[in-house]
Amino acid sequence: MSAATPVVHRPFPRTTAWVVAGLAAATALAVWRVQPDVASLLTLKTLTAFGDTFGRLWPPRTDAETLDNLRTGLAETASMSVVGTFLGALIGLLLMPFCAETISVRGALVDEEGRPRSRQALALSVHNAARLLANVLRTVPYFVWAMLFWFMVGPGAFAGALAIAVHTGGVIARNYAQALDQVDPRPALALRSSGARRFHVFLFGILPAARSALAALTLYRWEVNIRESTVLGLVGTVGLGFHMKYAIGIFDWKAASTHLVAIIALVLAVDALSSFVRKRLA
Amino acid sequence: MxxxxxxxxxxxxxxxxxxxxxxxxxxxxxxxxxxxxxxxxxxGGMFLKECWPPRHDAEFLSLLAGATLDTLSVAFLGTLLAVAIGIPLAAMSSRNVIYGARFAGADTPPAGTARAVFVASRTFTAAFRSVPEVVWALLFVKAAPLGALPAILAIGVAYGGLIGKVFSEQMEDVAPSPVAALEAVGAGRVRTFAWGVLPQAFGPMASYAAYRFECAVRASVLMGFVGAKGLGFELQVSYGDFLFGEVFTETAFLIVLVILIEWASDAMRRRIA
Known part of the structure; x- marks a missing residue:
């Protein structure tokens, strides 16, 4: 480089202007569409209403009836999240080997001399079918699954747990498969070339290397699911979310506050427990 | 042992x-x-049987297209608000910004105004994100029933807390020497942040904001169940009336929307990375 070449330092990417223009256009479209009433929001009356609402939340109600609702709500919400995560992980484990490319269509378990074309084609179609199934489970939102299961087994914690399980199964099958695809292939190749059976190669050459990643993904999903099982209550008729929605509906702010505190405590507790265990696993 | x-x-x-x-x-x-x-x-059989044929007349489809636009608009404005809330919170929660480059990794910050701001900002960030966005919406809707605003505010506050935390981690991860160099030539806190920290953290920040928008679209659908307009509201009305042919079409809209957003956000993240 000649000394005359000017060095231009660009602190931000060159495309920034285009991105800013795009964001501005999207903002304009969105504002035009929903017409947010900011003028009414920033009036003294509305701001006082916000203050009032949050002021009424204190102190949380602690009479016997509220605490009774709190107990059943906590049990239902926590149970839905645990059962949903557990069954979802099972679905994920079943789909995982078929969704992972390095297991089902290439890699140590598949690559070998003289493998018939038809078997490779079969493997590929099984792989695609498994991925399609996982994508269907994943992209149908959990509250739509809940609608279906409410219809089948009645509204309640069981339907909620099933809905979370099915959705989680789809998400986690994809996550698990990605974790397997990132495993170092050399131990598996070594086992395979020393004559180990395919199942044993998977069990001892691939799975151990992915084990802690799989556990971490499951725990992380539990953190998401505790929030989803709260939200299912707001949509349906089960758990802490429902009790809170009901209390707000009849303007019983202090009972709503009790359930709100419980939701926050539960979410924080699950986050803390999950990150504690994940740290010990790493 | x-x-x-x-x-x-x-x-x-x-x-x-x-x-x-x-x-x-x-x-x-x-x-x-x-x-x-x-x-x-x-x-289950009845549910699935009633799903067919899905409702697909022009009037219904244009209603759903409008609802989809509502959902997207709420998600977009909510994310924008969340970024606007999250960036200052993140800056005030980052040791290298609020205390200066030499404290980038220090565990014991010095006492004083800076420390008070740091603690307050981290507390607010944690409080904002510990309440799920739909719960925020439920509270806001009751306080000020102003159309789409409660939903936008709810996403803004809940995701502002999440973004504040993640942005601050990304800001604390930047190389300390450019920040120190700016401080050495006498740049103030704001300029050091704008030209030393922000440019370095810009890529990861944009990528995380795109991911949050993805989540905001799903959240914005849910807001329909607590009173906001959009696909979620239509879905709830149809389900309540047992019109499963409509539920089917609405679910199809949802799936296509989620897939498109995921695809766009992935494409953007690949470009930035």
């Missing part, structure tokens, strides 16, 4: 986990019989 302690920990943790999962199955009233029984098959 290290090995022995570890083994004990594992056994105890394992036993506790098994007990907890077992208790959860009881708590969730788990009963395979209810899922495989004739009643479930009847209910």
């Amino acid at each position: 290290q090995g022995g302690d570890r083994t004990t920990f594992r056994w105890v943790a394992g036993a506790l986990a098994v007990a907890a999962v077992g208790a959860a199955f009881v708590g969730a009233e788990f009963d395979v019989g209810r899922l495989t029984g004739a009643k479930a098959a009847h209910g």
Whole structure:
């Protein structure tokens, strides 16, 4: 480089202007569409209403009836999240080997001399079918699954747990498969070339290397699911979310506050427990 | 004894986990019989049978297109607000910004105004994100029933807390020397932040904001169940009226929307990375 070449330092990417223009256009479209009433929001009356609402939340109600609702709500919400995560992980484990490319269509378990074309084609179609199934489970939102299961087994914690399980199964099958695809292939190749059976190669050459990643993904999903099982209550008729929605509906702010505190405590507790265990696993 | 302690920990943790999962199955009233029984098959069959034919007349489709636009608009404005709330919170929560480059990794910050701002900002960030966005929406809707605003505010506050935390981690991760160089030539806190920290953290920040927008689209659908306009509202109305042909079409809209957003956000992240 000649000394005359000017060095231009660009602190931000060159495309920034285009991105800013795009964001501005999207903002304009969105504002035009929903017409947010900011003028009414920033009036003294509305701001006082916000203050009032949050002021009424204190102190949380602690009479016997509220605490009774709190107990059943906590049990239902926590149970839905645990059962949903557990069954979802099972679905994920079943789909995982078929969704992972390095297991089902290439890699140590598949690559070998003289493998018939038809078997490779079969493997590929099984792989695609498994991925399609996982994508269907994943992209149908959990509250739509809940609608279906409410219809089948009645509204309640069981339907909620099933809905979370099915959705989680789809998400986690994809996550698990990605974790397997990132495993170092050399131990598996070594086992395979020393004559180990395919199942044993998977069990001892691939799975151990992915084990802690799989556990971490499951725990992380539990953190998401505790929030989803709260939200299912707001949509349906089960758990802490429902009790809170009901209390707000009849303007019983202090009972709503009790359930709100419980939701926050539960979410924080699950986050803390999950990150504690994940740290010990790493 | 290290090995022995570890083994004990594992056994105890394992036993506790098994007990907890077992208790959860009881708590969730788990009963395979209810899922495989004739009643479930009847209910599920009816649901699926009513789904066909899905409603697809022009009037309904244009209603759903409008609802989709509402959902997207709320998600977009919510994310924008969240970024606007998150950036200052993140800056005030980052040691290298609020204390200066030499404290980038220090555990014990000096006492004073800067420390008070740091603690307050981290507390607010944590409080904002500990309440799920739909719960925020429920509270805001009751306080100020102003159309789409409560939903936008709810996403802004809840995701502002999440973004504030993640942005601050990304800001604390930047190389310290450019920040120190700016400080050395006498740049103030704002300029050091704008030209030393922000440009370095810009890529990861944009990528995380795109991911949050993805989440905001799903959240914005849910807001429909607590009173906001959009796809979620239409879905709830149709389900309440047992119009499963409509539910089917609405679910199809949702799936296409989620896939498109995921695809766009992936494409953007690949470009930035």
